[in-house]
Amino acid sequence: MNPIYLVVGVACLLSAVIDMLWTTLWVDGRAGPLTSRLMSGTWKLFRRAFGERPRVLSLSGPVLLVFGLATWIGLLWGGWTFLFAGGEESLLDTRNAGPISWAERFYFVGYSIFTMGNGDFTPNGAIWQVATAFTTASGMFFVTLSVTYVLNVLSAVTQKRSLASSVHGLGERSTDILEASWDGDSFEGLDVPLNLIATQLDTLTANHKAYPILHYFFTPETSQAPATNVAVLDETLTLLRFGVDPECRPSEPAVTQARSSVRTYLDTLEDGFVGPASQPPPAPDLEPLRDGGIPTVSDGEFSDSIAEVDERRRFLLGLVESDARRWPDTGGR
Numbered sequence: 001m002n003p004i005y006l007v008v009g010v011a012c013l014l015s016a017v018i019d020m021l022w023t024t025l026w027v028d029g030r031a032g033p034l035t036s037r038l039m040s041g042t043w044k045l046f047r048r049a050f051g052e053r054p055r056v057l058s059l060s061g062p063v064l065l066v067f068g069l070a071t072w073i074g075l076l077w078g079g080w081t082f083l084f085a086g087g088e089e090s091l092l093d094t095r096n097a098g099p100i101s102w103a104e105r106f107y108f109v110g111y112s113i114f115t116m117g118n119g120d121f122t123p124n125g126a127i128w129q130v131a132t133a134f135t136t137a138s139g140m141f142f143v144t145l146s147v148t149y150v151l152n153v154l155s156a157v158t159q160k161r162s163l164a165s166s167v168h169g170l171g172e173r174s175t176d177i178l179e180a181s182w183d184g185d186s187f188e189g190l191d192v193p194l195n196l197i198a199t200q201l202d203t204l205t206a207n208h209k210a211y212p213i214l215h216y217f218f219t220p221e222t223s224q225a226p227a228t229n230v231a232v233l234d235e236t237l238t239l240l241r242f243g244v245d246p247e248c249r250p251s252e253p254a255v256t257q258a259r260s261s262v263r264t265y266l267d268t269l270e271d272g273f274v275g276p277a278s279q280p281p282p283a284p285d286l287e288p289l290r291d292g293g294i295p296t297v298s299d300g301e302f303s304d305s306i307a308e309v310d311e312r313r314r315f316l317l318g319l320v321e322s323d324a325r326r327w328p329d330t331g332g333r
Contacts, residue, residue, distance in 0.1 A: 006086035012079030013138075020072050020142070024149045027210040030271065035068050036212070042067060043216050047324055054220035057324060061217030065153065068213070069146050073113075076142060080109040080135045090128045091121045113139030149211075156207035157217045160226050163200040166193075167229035168222075173329055174235035175288040178244070182294050187240070187250040194254045197233065201261040205268050215273050218324065227323035231316045234262045235284050238313075242305035243286050245295035266315050277317035280310050281327045 019032030030036055042064055050056040084090045084105050091100045091108055100121065108121045112135040123132045170193060171177035181190040204226065208214050222228050237259050240249055249255070266274070283306055286296045296302070306313075320327050 001088070002086045004086075005082045009079045009082030009084075009086060012075045012082060016072050016075035016079060017138075019075075020145065023068070023212075024145055027206075031212040034071060038067055038071060039064050039213060039216055051324055054218070054324075057218050058220050061157070061213065064213055064216050065150065069150075072146070073142060076138055077106070077109055077113060080113070080131075080138075081106050083131065084109060084128070087124075087128060089124050090131075092124045093120060094122055095120050109135060112136050113142070115139060153211050153213060156204075156211050156214055159200070159207060160204055160214060160217070161219060161224040163197070163204050164224045164226045164229040166197055166200060167233045168224075170236075172232070174232055174239055174284055175292075177232070177236045178239060178289060178294060179292040182292060184293070186248055187244075190250050191254040194250070194258045198254075198258045198261040201230070201233075201258075201265055205261070205265045208265075208268050212273075215269065215322075222325075222328075225323065225325065227319050228325055228328050230262060230265065231281075231320050232328050233258070234312070234316055237262070238306065238309060239284050239286075239289070242309075243284065243289065243296050243302050245297060248295050263312070266312070266319065269319060270315065274315065274319045274322050276311065276314040277321060278314075279317075280313045281317045 015034065019034040022032035023035045031039060043060055046057055046060040046063075081102070085102065091105065093100060093104070104121060110116075112132055115136055123129045171180055177190075178187070181187050183189060204214075219225055237255055240255050241259065283303070286299060286302060289296050297305075317327055
């Protein structure tokens with residue numbers, strides 16, 4: 001027996017299992033320690049190398065997904081190989097007598113993990129037969145869990161882009177959204193879209209908790225980028241909450257719910273992904289609303305009120321910058 005190989009094998013297997021379960025099954029936590037470092041490091045490399053090439057940057061999500069799966073299977077494969085290397089006579093060659101090489105152990109573990117049937121080698125004794133059974137079981141577990149994980153991540157990516165499209169469909173800028181929603185007397189027609197978008201945003205927040213890799217799925221299309229469109233949405237809510245005359249604002253529950261959904265989304269991303277920018281973004285401009293016949297508060301009152309959400313807006317800017325984008329034109333001064 002070689003205890004060093006046994007320890008290395010057990011360490012690799014534990015690392016793979018813990019990181020895999022942590023990433024795929026713990027819906028209220030971040031990704032596993034290995035996956036978190038892999039995602040963060042790879043994303044930084046992509047931004048440094050392809051920050052000015054959005055089409056190439058859009059490959060970051062799929063590449064990270066493949067890298068994560070490859071890391072898990074590599075640890076499983078390597079761990080079992082070291083474990084079988086820990087026993088000098090753990091395997092028997094059914095065709096040729098003699099010692100078993102590392103390549104042959106690697107081959108045996110590979111076809112055991114992927115359940116390819118019996119090969120030229122067989123486990124020697126009850127202990128190694130049981131170990132082989134666990135090798136096959138871990139392979140089946142990995143394949144099943146990986147397929148489910150990939151499908152769920154891709155579904156969440158679709159939902160993420162659907163939310164962005166919903167916000168972008170209302171308007172490209174916060175002032176555009178309010179001007180289009182103003183019927184001459186009120187914003188009554190804005191209640192339903194805000195409620196629907198808040199529900200979509202809550203779903204996206206839950207998906208980010210379950211699948212942290214979502215943050216690294218970049219899209220070159222601004223209309224499908226949640227970071228930019230959530231910023232536009234929140235600036236719209238800020239104008240409704242602090243800029244529009246109180247008598248003309250839409251129902252308080254709709255605005256409050258939408259603002260709460262944005263806050264929860266930011267809180268989720270703050271845990272490991274996003275930090276506040278050093279300065280808040282430019283304040284929205286009330287003049288386009290006045291030009292559109294929308295009653296507003298005074299500039300002084302609006303400036304005092306918007307100072308209350310300074311930290312929130314700095315986090316929004318941090319979110320936009322973390323997605324390798326610029327602050328959208330929301331009608332700022």
